[in-house]
Amino acid sequence: MLKLNDDQRRLFAEAVRQAAANSKSSQLDDIYSRFEQERVARAPTCDRSGRCCRFEAYGHRLFVSALEVARFVQQEQGSGDPDWDGTGCPFQAANLCTVHAARPFGCRAYFCDPSSTVWQQDQYERLHREIRELHDKLGVPYLYVEWREALAALQILPKAAVARRSLPVLP
Numbered sequence: 001m002l003k004l005n006d007d008q009r010r011l012f013a014e015a016v017r018q019a020a021a022n023s024k025s026s027q028l029d030d031i032y033s034r035f036e037q038e039r040v041a042r043a044p045t046c047d048r049s050g051r052c053c054r055f056e057a058y059g060h061r062l063f064v065s066a067l068e069v070a071r072f073v074q075q076e077q078g079s080g081d082p083d084w085d086g087t088g089c090p091f092q093a094a095n096l097c098t099v100h101a102a103r104p105f106g107c108r109a110y111f112c113d114p115s116s117t118v119w120q121q122d123q124y125e126r127l128h129r130e131i132r133e134l135h136d137k138l139g140v141p142y143l144y145v146e147w148r149e150a151l152a153a154l155q156i157l158p159k160a161a162v163a164r165r166s167l168p169v170l171p
Contacts, residue, residue: 019070050095076102
């Protein structure tokens, strides 16, 4: 979902809180670790330009599941950039991710390396299917929402940005 209504926001926030309270949500780390091994073997190029975090400028969005956000909450309480303008990721600073260790799966699996496009799509689809199955296994409602909507539902966006926040339209 690109935009959550008030009921969806409450449902998502409750699902994340319940999952974050469950220590078994760390099973997501197993999926992340397996992907990391595959990433090391494939070695896609990352030029650390930060383009992947500037969603509107680079023509994409980041979507996350409730379990991914729960794991993020368990691992990271970063406040984000207080001057964030509502575009891109609020956790990007000087073209780098300030929550790198806790980033969601979509961030882990995305590379601007054109030679890895098919590989990363295949990995994402395969392992995201496992993430979805893990939701069922742990009894966490599977809700798949835009990253900034997820952060807003949990009220963990920079406070100044929340007041002026709206999702810009992709070109």
